[in-house]
Amino acid sequence: MNTTTAPNALTSITLEVPDIADAERFYAAFDLGSQLEFRQSAEHSEGFRGFTISLIVSQPANAGVLLDAAIDAGATVIKPAAKNLWGFGGTVKAPDGTIVKVATSKKKNTEPASSRIDDVVVLLAASNVPASKRFYSEQGFTPGKSFGSYVEFETRPGTIKLGLYKRSALAKDAGVPEEGSGAHRIAFGNERGAFTDPDGFTWI
Structure with a gap:
């Protein structure tokens, strides 16, 4: 594929974790394969790290x-599984602090x-959602549907979906306070090369 003309894509997630073996054991509950990678890091972070990973299922x-598999593997429940206005779901925090x-x-x-x-x-x-939307457009991502504090980028089959959300709204959706400091402890693979976005998220 000619990546100079094709839209950019989020191809992998790299979580920075205290112990790689422990992370591999936990995330086996989700079986995300090559889409999820790990690297060891002791960087400090506290509170909300500014991102969530959503796993969308059919029922x-x-x-x-x-x-249930995540909880059995050591996750902490943030929002118990339940019906809601948009369907059904729940939210947990992985042992490394990632919100899923x-x-x-x-x-x-x-x-x-x-x-x-x-x-x-x-x-x-x-x-600043509009500013970040412009930034990601300049990196080759194609904006799709958006409203106010939310932007979703178009996605090719087989790649990870990417969206931007106002911090307070994303924290509320996750079920946690919006305050947080320190490293994001996550990096993203893409097809255009390394960059860092306006909020400090690293792309490799």
Whole structure:
């Protein structure tokens, strides 16, 4: 593929964790394969780190399977699995501090439960959503639907979805206070090369 003309894409997530072996054991609950990588880091972070990872599934039973597996592996429940205005879902915090949301727009099950994940979505907290939207457009990402404090970028099949959200709104969606400091402790792979966004998120 000619990456000089094709839209840029989020190709992988690298979490900076205290212990790689422990992280590998925990995230095996989600089986994200090559989309998720780890590197060891002792950088300090406190409170909300400014991002969430959402795992989108096709029905409530699948969300339940994944959330139960995460809890069994050591996750802390932030929002218990439940029906909501938009469907069904729950939010947990991984042992390394990453916030993971598992959700579906469906409220009823239509097939046997499984751990299949349909989409992985990274939402980044932006201090200035319009400015960050312009920045990412300059890096080759194509804006899709947007409203006020939220922007979603177009995604090719097989790549991770990317969105920007106002920090206070993203923290509220995650179920945590918006205050936080220190390193984000996450980096993202893309097809255009290294850069750092206006809020300090690193792309490699």
